[in-house]
Amino acid sequence: MRLETRKLLDKSFSGLGLFxxxxxxxxxLVILAPIFKRGAxxxxxxxxxxxxxxLLDKFERGNRAVLEEEIxxxxxxxxxxxxxxxxxxxxxxxxxxxxxxxxxxLGNSEGSFGKRIKRRLNRLERAETFYDRxxxxxxxSLRAEKYNGPVADLKHKAKVITELxxxxxxxxxxxxxxKEILHELLGPAPGEDLPVLIRKQYGQSRWDxxxxxxxxxxxxxxxxxxxxxxxxxxxxxxxxEQFRGTVLEELxxxxxxxxxxLLEPRWTFYWGFLTDKSMDAHMFGGIMPxxxxxxxxxxxxxIFSVPIGIIAAIYLxxxxxxxxxxxxxxxxxxxxxxxxxxxxxxxxxxFFINTVQVSSSKSVLAGSLTLALLVLPTIIRxxxxxxxxxxxxxxxxxxxxxxxxxxxxxxxxxxxxxxGILTGIVISMGRAAGETAPIIFTAAVSVMGxxxxxxxxLSHPTYALSWNIFNLSTEHEAVDEIRHVQFxxxxxxxxxVLLLNLTAIIVRARISKKLQT
Amino acid sequence: MLKxxxxxxxxxxxxSSKENFVRRLSGFLGRGFLFLVTxxxxxxxxxxxxxxxKDAIPFFQIRENAFAEFFTNSHWYPSAEPVQFGVLAIIIxxxxxxxxxxxxxxxxxxxxxxxxxxxxxxxxxxxxxxxIEILAAIPSVAYGFFALVVFAPLxxxxxxxxxxxxxxxxxxxxxxxxxxxxxxLLTSKMSSEKRRKTGRAVLVVILSGCVFWALYSVGGAxxxxxxxxxTNALNVSIILGIMALPTVVSVSEDALQAVxxxxxxxxxxxxATRAETVIKVVLPAASSGILAxxxxxxxxxxxxxxxxxxxxxxxxxxxxxxxxxxEPIRTLPAxxxxxxxxxxxxxxxxxxHVLFAMGLVLLLFSLFCNLVSEWVVSRQMKKLRGGA
Numbered sequence: 001m002r003l004e005t006r007k008l009l010d011k012s013f014s015g016l017g018l019f020x021x022x023x024x025x026x027x028x029l030v031i032l033a034p035i036f037k038r039g040a041x042x043x044x045x046x047x048x049x050x051x052x053x054x055l056l057d058k059f060e061r062g063n064r065a066v067l068e069e070e071i072x073x074x075x076x077x078x079x080x081x082x083x084x085x086x087x088x089x090x091x092x093x094x095x096x097x098x099x100x101x102x103x104x105x106l107g108n109s110e111g112s113f114g115k116r117i118k119r120r121l122n123r124l125e126r127a128e129t130f131y132d133r134x135x136x137x138x139x140x141s142l143r144a145e146k147y148n149g150p151v152a153d154l155k156h157k158a159k160v161i162t163e164l165x166x167x168x169x170x171x172x173x174x175x176x177x178x179k180e181i182l183h184e185l186l187g188p189a190p191g192e193d194l195p196v197l198i199r200k201q202y203g204q205s206r207w208d209x210x211x212x213x214x215x216x217x218x219x220x221x222x223x224x225x226x227x228x229x230x231x232x233x234x235x236x237x238x239x240x241e242q243f244r245g246t247v248l249e250e251l252x253x254x255x256x257x258x259x260x261x262l263l264e265p266r267w268t269f270y271w272g273f274l275t276d277k278s279m280d281a282h283m284f285g286g287i288m289p290x291x292x293x294x295x296x297x298x299x300x301x302x303i304f305s306v307p308i309g310i311i312a313a314i315y316l317x318x319x320x321x322x323x324x325x326x327x328x329x330x331x332x333x334x335x336x337x338x339x340x341x342x343x344x345x346x347x348x349x350x351f352f353i354n355t356v357q358v359s360s361s362k363s364v365l366a367g368s369l370t371l372a373l374l375v376l377p378t379i380i381r382x383x384x385x386x387x388x389x390x391x392x393x394x395x396x397x398x399x400x401x402x403x404x405x406x407x408x409x410x411x412x413x414x415x416x417x418x419x420g421i422l423t424g425i426v427i428s429m430g431r432a433a434g435e436t437a438p439i440i441f442t443a444a445v446s447v448m449g450x451x452x453x454x455x456x457x458l459s460h461p462t463y464a465l466s467w468n469i470f471n472l473s474t475e476h477e478a479v480d481e482i483r484h485v486q487f488x489x490x491x492x493x494x495x496x497v498l499l500l501n502l503t504a505i506i507v508r509a510r511i512s513k514k515l516q517t
Numbered sequence: 518m519l520k521x522x523x524x525x526x527x528x529x530x531x532x533s534s535k536e537n538f539v540r541r542l543s544g545f546l547g548r549g550f551l552f553l554v555t556x557x558x559x560x561x562x563x564x565x566x567x568x569x570x571k572d573a574i575p576f577f578q579i580r581e582n583a584f585a586e587f588f589t590n591s592h593w594y595p596s597a598e599p600v601q602f603g604v605l606a607i608i609i610x611x612x613x614x615x616x617x618x619x620x621x622x623x624x625x626x627x628x629x630x631x632x633x634x635x636x637x638x639x640x641x642x643x644x645x646x647x648x649i650e651i652l653a654a655i656p657s658v659a660y661g662f663f664a665l666v667v668f669a670p671l672x673x674x675x676x677x678x679x680x681x682x683x684x685x686x687x688x689x690x691x692x693x694x695x696x697x698x699x700x701x702l703l704t705s706k707m708s709s710e711k712r713r714k715t716g717r718a719v720l721v722v723i724l725s726g727c728v729f730w731a732l733y734s735v736g737g738a739x740x741x742x743x744x745x746x747x748t749n750a751l752n753v754s755i756i757l758g759i760m761a762l763p764t765v766v767s768v769s770e771d772a773l774q775a776v777x778x779x780x781x782x783x784x785x786x787x788x789a790t791r792a793e794t795v796i797k798v799v800l801p802a803a804s805s806g807i808l809a810x811x812x813x814x815x816x817x818x819x820x821x822x823x824x825x826x827x828x829x830x831x832x833x834x835x836x837x838x839x840x841x842x843x844e845p846i847r848t849l850p851a852x853x854x855x856x857x858x859x860x861x862x863x864x865x866x867x868x869x870h871v872l873f874a875m876g877l878v879l880l881l882f883s884l885f886c887n888l889v890s891e892w893v894v895s896r897q898m899k900k901l902r903g904g905a
Contacts, residue, residue, distance in 0.1 A: 016632075021629050025645075027759045066873045315552060316555060335884060340820025341570060341657075342850040349857075409891075424819070469662055473827070
């Protein structure tokens, strides 16, 4: 090979390595960027008046006087919408009454036909709602169309009635949908009974979600399945088309012009996201219970694993000189580190819950014990490394001063190894906080009654960030509505883990600097 | 007067026989205690094997022919009538994503570790290391969430474009290099300098034409790819590959570091470039360590639960053809995690025990991988120590 080619290969070889490093860093950025960007939106967003109303109602937060003023203002802007809806209903009733009058006209005709129509018309008195009456009228028109008597005019009249009824009927479903989406956007209409579900008691609390709803307000989603080889194609048609020629036509330009006035979005820093409990399956409120659960589990795991881990490290480094027993122990520890996390979960279920029965069902205690086993190898290894790094001279000096072995370990070795051991502990905490698989069967639940204090929590199941991220993003009934909560949870979890790891990295850097000098 | 009985007082340096006995006893007991605590780890792994096996074995006793069904039937219908517990498709799904993860992680990871250990100066390495540590630290559920919420929709909408862009980025430099080297090798036997030059130029033009045409057709095919669902084996493989990267990098970097300086210096002294040194000397010497890295990466990918549960589509089927990574698959950990919710209130049923049987398969495989990688690493250490 030529020298130039060899040089080129050499350069490209280095380039390949650089490329790999760049890809790795790029992957990290690509993964973290959306998590942090959209996670931040859970805390920092344009909150609408509904958000402030919810905070005042449910968390007693905010200035009541100011808010009431604001609500009155918004109410005034919203009133025309409900007026238009009322006018539309009036218009519909008016149309129906005209049809009924036409029916009565039919009923006045001679013979058994007129009697039959009249009998049906009598039912109208008992009908309560608009749509009940519409149904009866439809019935009449169907009957009238079957008329095959001598008067030709009647048949024509029946046809006209049918047409008018169909018009009213075709607007029924779209009108319901319109009211439904208005409810989702603005909350209950004035005078409406307060719904039971909290999510139905308020309109959109976030401006970004409100914009999605506004888009759905102006447009109707239609799926096109005409091409069987492809998946359904989504397209939007303006909703106003459904109400051409009715009063409702005015509604759309009005809403378009007053979008912001209807909801009064304002930039909000919702710190309560971290300290509030959730409302109505995370439709409102924060993630404090999940954070608390993660903290309980993590601390529990650390409390169980640290003493064992440090003692094991002391034994392995200071009290043994090899041998089969020790290499067996080391093998076991490294094997334990390689056990898949889901197997830890199965073991926790089979041993801690079904065999030892530390609790009757899932509990923080069972979860902590399982997680403790999971992080044990990490703690042992880190502590071993730290103890090994303590210079031999320290130990010799202590021994020469007459200290016993155990005394030396306690007063000289451990204190100087402490930063290294802490690093291991902190990294293990990050691991324990982030793990999901071991706690699925042993500790985590997605619905539970009350929150417990740490002691009570030991024997009760708990929320946990990692589990609830999974639960909310796959099993929640309105996955798309609470994306911000999911992202917020992921961000908080990643932040906890990263902060712990950052602490470890900094401590380690300081240790290595100390060792160098 | 100070009454000190401790060893610090100079008068009591020589202990009485009773004191001596107490001391020896307490020392012995202390050591015993330490040993007991340390063996917790050993007891734990033995308990894990025992308790998983204890709940796994009933599955093979309850059902007739369970063993054959478990490993050769690919129909997983745990709640249908009649029930079928064929795990073959799920095992293949697991193997498939592990393979995919390795394809992503090993080239990248080994290249990165070589760069870290042989090319980068120490000062810069300190800034790269945290990147790897953070990649390793991000919780698996966060990776899974990313795969499900960000990556899957992207793959579904712009998957073809994305793949073809990746293809071009990877293929162009590599094929350029290949053309250069190939033309150089083919013309190296020519006698005169002038003929060699013209021959090389001609070859470069011809070869690059061919290669470009090949690249273009593959890129076009990728661009037109219709991806029906974003939650598929490809998605999971890429994410698992990224998750396995830190393991692969750190283990293979250790292996590369273990190859002493003298090997490298010897190679440089013979006139080899850095690339030649690494490829012909360092990598072969570290090959077993890198094998260990690959095994540990496989384990990481196989044992991962959340990512595959959230983003693999969870369809218990063998893709057609088997290497079709664009189809949804199902894996062992995801099945255990997902089905236990429906199975654990029917404690003792076949449905409950089959999940433990899957756990046992997973556990035994990871034990095997772990032992092999440990053995391989220790053998390499011995060899290098003997050779140096």
